[in-house]
Amino acid sequence: MSTRMFRIFSALLAVAMLLGLVVPVAHAQGPCQGSSSQCAVEAAKQFAGTTINYVREAGLQAQDPLTMAPIWEELTGIKVNVIELAYLDMYTKPLQDHLTGGGAYDAIDLSPMWMQDYVNAGALEPLDPYIEKYMNPADMEDFLPVYRSEGVMKINGVTYGLYDDGDVFILYYRKDLFEDETNKAEFKAKYGYELTPPETEQQMYDAAEFFTNKYAPELYGLAMQRMEGQAYSWFVGPFSGRGGQFFDENMKATINSEIGVQLLTDMVKQNKVMPPGVEKWGFMEVLSAWMDGKVAMIVTWPPIGRWSAGYGDTAKQLAWVPASKVVGKVGYMPQPGGRPTLAGGFNMCISASSNNKEAAYLFIQWMTSPDISLQRVMLPFALRDPYRLSHFNSPLYRSAWPEAGEYLDTLKKAAMAGQYELGIPGAREYMEAIDNALTAAYAGKDPKEALDEAAAKWDAITERLGVENQKKAYEQWLKNPWNRLGPKVEVPAE
Amino acid sequence: MGLRTRKFLASSARYAVALLALAFFLFPIVWIMLTAFKTPSEFLKSPPVWIPQTPSLVYFEHVIQTGGLKALGNTLIISTSTTLLALLIGSLAAYALARYRVGGDNLPFFILSQRFMPPVAVIFPFLLFFKALRWMDTHQALILIYLTFNLPYAVWMMRGFFMEIPREIEESALVDGCSPLGAFWRIALPLVSPGLVATGVFCFIFSWAEFFFAIAITKSQAVTLSVYIVNFFGKMMVQWGEIGATSIVSMVPLFILSFLVQRYLVRGLTLGAVK
């Protein structure tokens, strides 16, 4: 997107925000008929003068609420204090706060993975009464079904969060390299089939190997995050897609099944066709290599799709993002392997020990309402990604850059086929065990041995938290079709 | 080989070793400082760029905008208060230990041993304790914790300093009708003022750099620099520029302080065991 287009777009956004300011709202009482954002604003005015503390991941993530909070304050007189925490602290700190008295946080961002721990600890406020009172029911239906399902926004049928971040892995590939005639011919000669954007893991590996052999060290075939603390997300989707299961019927861990071991073996093998040092790569390294045109394919979170299109690269918050050398060359595919990982994501939740629950709820309703959230997932520097049907269908978004439509369709398709990370009590610990197994295998440990150890850790966690309790929680969690492992999501007809 | 040549060679060798050591020990510090002035495409370039090509203060501005000043202020308030309290309470106790041998030999050693308490062993009770007081995320909570870790240190150091000054001066004051507190405050304390400064600097440094308690106790209001800097190490991105800028802010004051008390460094670092 050119600078000029971006300016026009910004102007349109500003107008939209202003309209939001001046449109009068008639109904102050009763269920909300009109826009949920305006209902929230009207109802929130009674709390003018209060301050709510809202927990957000530190860094670029926080730029979004920092941009929105002044607008909200202007509308309602409620001040929002954005508290920035490092990602892992977002799990521990509010929980610690709850255990040690609470009251420090009103609204919290939580990964769906962590919800059961929070609900079990009694740390979250059920949102259904507020939703009934303040939200237009149609806006609830507008959340993409995968995001409003049990285990994500709801635990045991009770709503505890409003979903706010459509995080799903997709594959970004270099169209120019894949469409190059010489590459196509050479690839076919070597592998015996056409070079196409990969749908399967094998195709992805072949293409990666091909490009690495041909171009390294100028360019490598593939890059993914392998750093400790996040490596597990790249395991979950393919594991499910290959038919792996987390537990057997007795709640014994089965991550060390043949499928798991084969997958980890393959992941270790993938490292060889990725840039050297990839074992320590996080988002930044993948991003900068990609933007610099040094890799042919990456599998990662959605914002890269916007940035590599050069969309909004004049925003000052994005000054740190390397300028894209791949504008117009980027194609999108769901993460190969059938079940793209629904990695992370965020719910906005209300702390049970908050003293300003109602005001905090109205704030998160406003933030996630269709019109306001569209602006937010379109902020060039936002790390929040589309999650509402109206986001995916928005003509404004679909025209933000030439391939934006393709990007949105791929995101939606990937999400609807996605696989969530485990979200039962102790989820954090279970996932860390997988993470440890992966990084140990990257360091040279035998994949089977590494996963056997992880499985032993899993069994110990399960036993400690009570096999029966965990079994119940897991069964409950499996009620969400996107949590069930297997090659395909079976979505019930609505 | 003549004696002169040998001497010359020996001294050149010494300078060579010194140079090598300086390179090794200063390089990391210089590197992180330079990072604060590099653009992302410079610190994410392979092979790395050593000298920033377009140095700017953009990360410092960013740090200021995102609560860096508040973290700095918190760190200053907490470190200063702890230091003053530790000096006050500590030197009073140290005086009694040195002059009146209160508790004999064992009490000073008991007090000293508390300095080595592992933070992980006491953190959760602290959390519950501060919850009951409604002190979570406050300055006073960290001040109190750091005080308990600085007090043993201050007592031990100051005891050494008091033992070094001749007691006759105070004795004559006591005979002249001065109260023990008066003798401590008006006579003994001024005499050990260099020691007071040195001890204070070390208490300050400890509180300044502490991380474990700070990350457990603070949430938003009392965040210190060491906790603040960790937030730049995100899941999605590592803001090396901001980490560099905050590092500079955290390092420079301590460097200056350490120069000021250079004479007492050894004594301070060895808890008074080596003078």
Added chain:
Amino acid sequence: MVATTEALTLKSKTPRRKRRELIPWMFVAPCIMVILLVTVFPTVYSLGLSLTKWEIGLQERPFIGLGNYIELFSTARFWHSLLITLLVVVVGVSIEFLLGFGLAQTLSSQMKGKRVIVAALLLPVMVMPVVVGYTWRLLWDAQYGPINQIIGWIIGQPFTYTWLAKTETALLAILVTEIWQWTPFMFLVLLSGLAVLDPEIFEAAEIDGASGWAKLWYMTLPLMRPIIIVALLIRGLDALKFFDIIFTLTGGGPGNSTETLSFYIYQMGYQFFRLGYGAAASFVLLVFLAVFLTYLLKAFKSAVGS
């Protein structure tokens, strides 16, 4: 000195004198109170905590006696973290000592600019450990770090080894980082120890024809023994609590292979909220510290107790 004190306190026991005897205790009282309140209370509380099963996923907090300790001792990860801790304490501190001693020997004689050199060498001690960890993480980076670049210059071809991704080299990186930060401490302490040695003894030995090694082994080291012991013990005790650098440099990885005991306890107690278990592990750490501490206190008594 003791005699004078007694002379001062043992004079006539008038009421005023009695009051005077109480005064020193009043001087110490605030200090003792703070210490009791904030270190003794938590320790006792933790001991109780370590006998219960307190976990975030459970509603009950049953008393389980030594259950946590039994689990702890039968967990390989715990023993491994202990091993890593001891590795840092033993190997790290020894190398710090050797390097520090070598440097101190080299720089002990008069040379121009010595004050500045010493002051500059000491800077690593003054850097926040959290910052140290991040800095070295950047230095070790496979692609963006200068270490690989410099090695590349030496061997004449690009070098992209990922130090922190392999257990052995991640441990090496941790040790180098620890050594980087604390060798200056050893250096400074030993330097000041060397400075107070009487040069005349050495001159006499030289006349008797003693070699450099003989002087080092039979004179310098024995003379400096108290100082060396104190320096080693202080470093050893602090290294037992090694945490911040692990937190920022390796995060305990790859796998759990570089976790120290403090880091393990932190993970268990404050990341996974296994509070009882974490308390049990921290008690084991306390026992280790106590052993070291006993030696430290003895060393102190011989170094400064006089």
